[in-house]
Amino acid sequence: MAQLSSIGLVVIFGLSRASIPIEYPTRERSxxxxxxxxxxxxxxxxxxxxxxxANRLSEVAQWNILLLEAGEDEPFTSKVPFFPRVSQKTRIDWNFTTTKQRNACLSNDGYCEVP
Known part of the structure; x- marks a missing residue:
């Protein structure tokens, strides 16, 4: 019973932290x-x-390669198992979904969110 309440507290804490805007320092670009x-x-x-x-293409020294990545530095929660789920429906979420599923994600009209 104590384990169950501990899990509940962790989930509640995680969900409450997801709604608090946090400023993350950006790394200096090397x-x-x-x-x-x-x-x-x-x-x-x-x-x-x-x-x-990009790494494989850069093996040819004469080629110029540009690698583009959207967004900013990842929040610390992206490194913790399960916590990337709290990043859904935020500004770092691309809102990707699966194709319609017949027997899954029925509460979302059959479309599953892809983290």
Missing amino acids: VPLGLKCSYDFIIIGGGSAGCLL
């Missing part, structure tokens, strides 16, 4: 932002695939 007039490749999205692709 890479200069000197943009060029043209690029051989422009990669949109700095996720795992985008970064991997």
